[in-house]
Amino acid sequence: MTTFRLATLNVHSFADHLAYRDNMNRLINILKPYNFDLIAVQETLNDDNWSKFCNLLGLNHFIYGPCEEHIFGNGIASRYPIKTYSNQRTSYSYLGGRRSLLECCLDSNHPFVKDRIFAVTHLDHLNEHDRLKQIKEFDPWNKNIDIFMGDMNSLTQDDYSNNYFEKNIFELRKKSDWEKPYFDVTQLITNQWLYKDAFKQINPNLKDKQLATCRYGTRIDYIYLHPRIYDSWILKDCSIIDTQNATDHNAVFAIFEQKQNL
Structure with a gap:
């Protein structure tokens, strides 16, 4: 019990995003x-696939948080x-659907788990203004x-070099009318609530495709840590797990380790 290992992943409703078949x-x-x-997942249903995945x-202990639009559970x-x-569901539905x-x-x-609260969400996929309203309502x-x-x-702005950002993000979104x-x-x-970005804490110099978590070459999946004074646990590692196109996201994986001098 000197380590604790956790991850987050958008499982795409357990359907291979390229072949549209079961990716379990x-x-x-x-x-x-x-x-x-x-593990905390997004885009799951409360069905046999979810329970089978967990088992x-x-x-073997798992919970489900529904949304108005079931695919965003x-x-x-x-x-x-x-x-x-x-x-907690958002108080009203957005163009991109209700979130929770x-x-x-x-x-x-x-x-490690003593008095710690774990949480997962999946914010709006269409509009940053709506994402802001959602996360402020959740108020983690x-x-x-x-x-x-x-x-x-x-x-996250400093994830990208200027050239990569202009060519692979700004121009792509403009061309696609996103x-x-x-x-x-x-x-x-990170700046106002002062959460620590686990991946950037361990990998401060990685840029561009090295840190992509979605098929568009950007990082949109995160593990954030609420700092604790005199915490006896430290973040030992945080990495991205390549899901090899089984879903349209990669997983973010973190390892916590108990300090040896305590």
Whole structure:
């Protein structure tokens, strides 16, 4: 119990995004070797695929957080029992659909989970202004959520070189008639609420495609950490797991380790 391993992944409703067929076995083969203690997922349904996914990963305690639009449901699966949980939906629906925040506490003698709150969300995919309203309504900072994960559908400015940003993000979005790239959500989370971006904390110099978590070559999936004073646990590693096109996102994987001098 000196480590705790967790991840977040958009599972694309357990359908291969290229072949439109079941991606369950492919995802299990990719993810199982990482031996997760907890995984938070987006775009799942409360169905047999969700329960099978959890059980095959050895995460036999799992919860589901529905949205008005079922494809945007969130889930958390854990190696340890879930003590309490709640699901908050946005107060009204947006053009991109209603969204939700699923949070929980675990019931275990594992020292990492003591009094920690885990949460997952999937923010709007169309409009940064709507994403801002959603995350402000969820208000993870004032809820003292310790580990805040999910598909934020928002960019981080210093992830990209100027040339990559202009060619692969700005021009692509303009050509496709998508929204312009904004950074409001991630700046709110890190600059105002002072969450730590786990991946950037471990990989401060990675840029461009090296940190892509979605098929458009950008990073929109995150694990955020609420700093604790005198925490006996440190973030040991954070990396991106290549899902090999089994879904349209890569997973973000973090390892926490107990300090040895305590």
